[in-house]
């Protein structure tokens with residue numbers, strides 16, 4: 001069953017009914033100002049960092065989970081009837097509902113009682129603001145007197161604190177209202193130099209900035225008192241919950257159309273120019289006024305939209321393929337690249353599955369993301385590489401995550417995910433191949449952001465490689481540390497108390513448990529590094545890498561081969577994981593995929609055998625599962641992987657991320673058809689027809705699809 005269709009020429013997914021199985025979202029913004037928007041206008045906005053600089057509020061674990069957003073209400077002032085043209089929050093029976101998610105913009109249109117409304121949401125390039133461009137058209141035979149109400153709920157900046165610290169927060173909310181523009185300035189009186197503003201292009205007849213006044217006591221967003229009564233309360237927020245809402249009256253003749261533009265933006269002042277006049281507590285609003293003078297004008301909003309479109313046409317035009325398969329074309333030419341850009345910008349830190357308060361950007365993840373977008377924005381890839389390298393530790397190890405606002409390593413998670421360092425090599429290699437910009441290797445970069453520790457980037461890569469050689473286990477395989485690619489295979493954790501972190505609780509000395517996956521990654525990264533050295537005329541360095549790589553390959557075939565497939569790891573007792581000797585977790589996808597992708601076992605037939613075993617034991621119609629048999633109970637010595645119910649997440653779920661490793665492996669043994677077959681199984685476009693099963697967006701690769709052991713097999 002489908003809930004919409006692909007419009008390939010326009011590079012849009014068109015949703016034709018609002019009640020999709022899950023909120024189907026899009027991302028607004030691609031530089032510093034970002035927003036998440038669902039097909040019913042739910043979602044939130046932030047500047048750079050979803051946790052530390054949140055503009056609008058998100059209420060966690062809500063039902064539905066996109067609730068709270070950029071909601072507009074229309075009211076027929078003759079009858080008193082009101083509705084939301086994006087369906088939520090009033091959920092009236094709309095006609096002709098359509099949501100178009102495009103490249104960096106979303107348009108939601110519908111008709112109700114003869115009034116057509118269409119809102120285009122976008123973030124202009126190079127601006128820290130979002131535009132909602134509403135067009136209202138009267139399709140009735142008679143004139144219509146309408147009220148338009150906008151609404152957003154401000155977040156008091158630090159999203160984590162905003163969601164928890166009510167004893168303070170209910171007292172600190174502050175706004176200013178000037179010429180109909182609502183300025184949110186909580187904490188501006190003290191250490192913040194930033195504010196947000198929410199404005200409307202039309203003359204307003206009223207506004208609200210205090211939530212309770214707008215909604216009325218004991219009411220929700222589906223039924224605000226101000227909208228019901230057709231009259232804003234002109235409330236000024238002092239504490240409690242500052243919101244932004246404007247009321248605009250429109251009188252439309254039959255067939256008449258009017259545009260109302262709303263702008264929500266962010267601005268930072270310098271400390272010296274915070275207040276205007278200087279010795280007052282009044283916000284210096286110049287920055288906002290400058291931006292508003294431009295973007296509240298419909299023609300300029302149109303121009304921003306056109307500019308955004310050509311930006312994306314250019315970016316996507318860099319790599320286009322033409323194959324006989326529509327699903328492949330569509331994903332490779334449009335949505336794949338688009339998703340890579342979203343993950344580059346947000347690296348899984350903000351979505352409806354990552355709350356935006358839980359984590360920064362992953363070191364491994366961000367380096368991997370590079371591979372998918374480096375050809376589109378090499379300049380930003382360069383910057384990202386240098387930022388990531390600056391969080392590397394002197395040992396060559398890396399912080400697992402970093403905060404985009406501060407560009408510092410995240411101490412909560414720390415380091416010790418022993419695959420991390422190699423992804424830097426893989427990322428830099430991709431950058432070099434794409435750009436030929438060898439100068440990046442001479443760029444000096446500190447370790448752990450400590451001034452005085454700078455070395456050329458090249459040395460960072462050397463230390464990455466060295467890190468593994470300094471951390472080898474009893475079989476000569478790399479020690480796994482807290483985890484490798486599989487964050488949930490925690491072999492040194494042995495966690496027995498609820499609430500402990502599986503990744504950071506470490507009870508073992510970490511000198512025994514080894515990862516065959518890291519060994520394969522070492523082989524791949526080592527070859528890249530050797531090639532880099534060779535290109536720079538460092539012959540001796542190159543050969544030393546290659547001899548270490550050779551040694552590792554021998555170790556893998558001696559200790560990492562189980563007869564019909566590659567082992568996954570050795571646990572803290574030195575016992576095999578991912579072996580025919582195991583009752584559960586006998587075979588894992590990661591090593592079959594990554595060893596064959598890295599070219600290990602191509603000569604002696606083990607690559608072919610590993611891929612055949614994968615097909616036999618792990619392949620399903622919905623993709624290749626992570627391991628089999630699923631763990632039926634919790635294993636103290638394996639960690640989080642066995643904490644999930646069978647078939648979900650790392651316990652035998654289908655990860656869209658590692659499936660392609662097997663596809664690449666198949667191409668390396670010359671079996672392109674098998675690669676294509678596997679690709680089709682997880683290609684979201686090819687799964688569009690089963691949207692009621694898949695549930696997640698048909699234009700997005702999900703992190704995970706439920707595996708064969710799950711009662712909801714195939715659900716993403």
Ligand code: GLC
Pocket residue numbers: 348362364365484485486487488650703
């Ligand atoms: C998540 C993490 C990624 C990890 C994967 C498997 O996607 O972001 O780093 O490799 O899960 O555990």
Ligand code: GLC
Pocket residue numbers: 487488503640649650
């Ligand atoms: C990955 C996994 C998730 C795990 C997390 C821990 O995102 O998919 O299950 O909890 O890593 O870092």
